[in-house]
Each structure stands twice: as C-alpha cells, then as structure tokens.
Amino acid sequence: MEKVKKFSNDVQFIVIAMGDEQFGIDIKYIDNIVRMQHYTRVPNVAPYIKGVINLRGEVIPIMSVRIKMGLPEEEYTKSTRIIIIRLEQYGSIGFIVDEVREVLTLSEDNIERVSHDNKEEHDNFIFGIGKFGESLVSLLDVNAVAIEKE
DSSP states (O other), rough: OOOOOOOOEEEEEEEETTTTTTEEEEEEEEEEEEOOOOEEEHHBSOEEEEEEEEETEEEEEEEEEHHHTTTOOOOOOOOOOOEEETTTTEEEEEEESEEEHHHHHHGGGGGGEEEOOSSOOGGGGGEEEEEEEEEEEEEHHHHHHOOOOO
C-alpha cells in the first residue's frame, strides 16, 4: 500500500507587536526567541543595527525592526524579545520586537498579497495581510527587513 503525502497550504506565523500594530513572521524563518539581553555595540553601522549578542557561542547581529521600519524607537520592557531569524543568504540575525503574542495558522485563502508601488518604503517590508476572524495582521517579508540598504 502506497502512502499518499498530503501537503497543507496552511502557514504558521509568530504574531509580534510593534506599538499598536501586529505583524506576522513566517515560522519557517524563526530559529529562536530570547529575552532582551545586553548587546555589544558595533561602530559605523546603520542606526537600526543595535550591535551583536553571543548566543550559545554564535555572534549574532541584532537590529531594531522599529527603526528599520521608520517607527519611533521605544524603551525596552520585560516583554521585549529578540527573534533569531535564520536566512540562507544572510545567516542568523536578531530582530528586536516589542512583544511576541501568539502563533497563528493561516490558510493561503486568508492571505491577501500586497502589491507595491514603491512610494512608501515601510510598506515594502510587508508581503501580505493575514485575515483571521475580524482581525488583520501585516505579514513581514523577513528578507526585505534583513537586507542592507545604502
């Protein structure tokens, strides 16, 4: 008897808070979520690069997603987290976020793709809008957030 593989078109996202807005990060990119910790500053880097942390012997650059997206910088709280993202072309990078809220499973039918007109840079970090119940969550394109802009 042959086993039939079923592929689900459901995608899981970690829902994060940035101020009053909610964003989703595809769980396939997430390596780890850690509490905010002391970091070492690195000179002559972009303002959104806060420095580096040592996580189990690996030196990982960390960035403020708030600053990268043009949002005002906020004080770190006990809810602040560093989400370790692992990307093929960049390796590991830490995203500093205000809060990690929940895991959300969305079917492809509940993801509305966003088209870009390149007018607002902030919007280029979003690849879609996830609809669940009466709520909406902006889905982050982690590659666009991680890329260095000159």
